[in-house]
Amino acid sequence: MFDLGGGTCDVTIHRVSRNENGGFDITELSISQYTELGGADFDELIMKKLMDKWLHKVMGEKHLTKQQFQALPQHVRLQIRESLLAMAEEAKVQIANKINMTLQMNMNGKSYVELSDEQKRELDSYHFTQLMANVPEELRVSLHITKAEIDEAIRPLLDAQYAREEKKCIEYPIRNAIKDARVPLTLSDIDYVFLVGGMTYYPTVQERIYQLFGRRIVPLMPVNSMYAVSRGAAIYHYNRSNIRLAHVDEIGKSERTMPQNIYIDVVEGEPVTLIL
Numbered sequence: 001m002f003d004l005g006g007g008t009c010d011v012t013i014h015r016v017s018r019n020e021n022g023g024f025d026i027t028e029l030s031i032s033q034y035t036e037l038g039g040a041d042f043d044e045l046i047m048k049k050l051m052d053k054w055l056h057k058v059m060g061e062k063h064l065t066k067q068q069f070q071a072l073p074q075h076v077r078l079q080i081r082e083s084l085l086a087m088a089e090e091a092k093v094q095i096a097n098k099i100n101m102t103l104q105m106n107m108n109g110k111s112y113v114e115l116s117d118e119q120k121r122e123l124d125s126y127h128f129t130q131l132m133a134n135v136p137e138e139l140r141v142s143l144h145i146t147k148a149e150i151d152e153a154i155r156p157l158l159d160a161q162y163a164r165e166e167k168k169c170i171e172y173p174i175r176n177a178i179k180d181a182r183v184p185l186t187l188s189d190i191d192y193v194f195l196v197g198g199m200t201y202y203p204t205v206q207e208r209i210y211q212l213f214g215r216r217i218v219p220l221m222p223v224n225s226m227y228a229v230s231r232g233a234a235i236y237h238y239n240r241s242n243i244r245l246a247h248v249d250e251i252g253k254s255e256r257t258m259p260q261n262i263y264i265d266v267v268e269g270e271p272v273t274l275i276l
Helices: 039-061 066-070 074-106 117-123 147-158 171-179 203-212 228-242
Strands: 002-004 009-018 024-034 127-131 142-146 243-245 262-264 272-275
Touching: 009 171, 024 171, 039 066, 039 074, 039 142, 039 147, 074 127, 074 142, 074 147, 074 203, 142 147, 147 203, 171 203, 228 243
Parallel strands: 024 243
Antiparallel strands: 002 009, 009 024, 127 142, 262 272
16 A cells, blocks of 8 residues: 555555455555655745746736845745745646546546556646735746646656655655565566545646556555545444454564654653654
């Protein structure tokens, strides 16, 4: 399972099999959690792209000079950043919605990764346009961004060869989950990839995961990725009498994997990691 939410990226590998009673045996083979990579990082890169567009436009339309921009009060700069950050998140959501609607209506329900290169290039022109909000009138402009521009902005988070920061790329949790599994595994041993978390709704994320598995596995999103965790928990609870979770020592290892970091809470300070 590949889970890319707002603040974390989690990859888990499970072995699932039918038991003699007709239920399921589920064995946890690997957990790879990256608490510093999430949808917020994608929003940040898109926001920087919008910031460049904003600067170009206000200097052209509003005749703002570099000196005037540098002299803007801190709270105004913060308003600009927050407005562009909200616009960045809305842009990726709206473009993803448009593409998924197109797939349902005109592509016979195909997933994005199953389209031809030509069809994908046609979708690159899908765009989002919005007038900035919550900024002074003299700095308010309408901004336009395309899917192609968003894809270019977020490339460092999708492809390790363009990564700008260590561990700030979806390749790392996937490859580490394979490398650190409790039994020897390769990418070719994986049969299914389930997508969870709002950021996996964005088509280019799906495409990159498809590429990482050698275009062999079409990533699955049987339900809305935003609600997959809550629905999965409800389904698991309903069916738990038919599910057996195998113990760790049954596959030859005795250590336990902690799915979450453990922190010490600090009064008037940041939490301190106790177990990572």
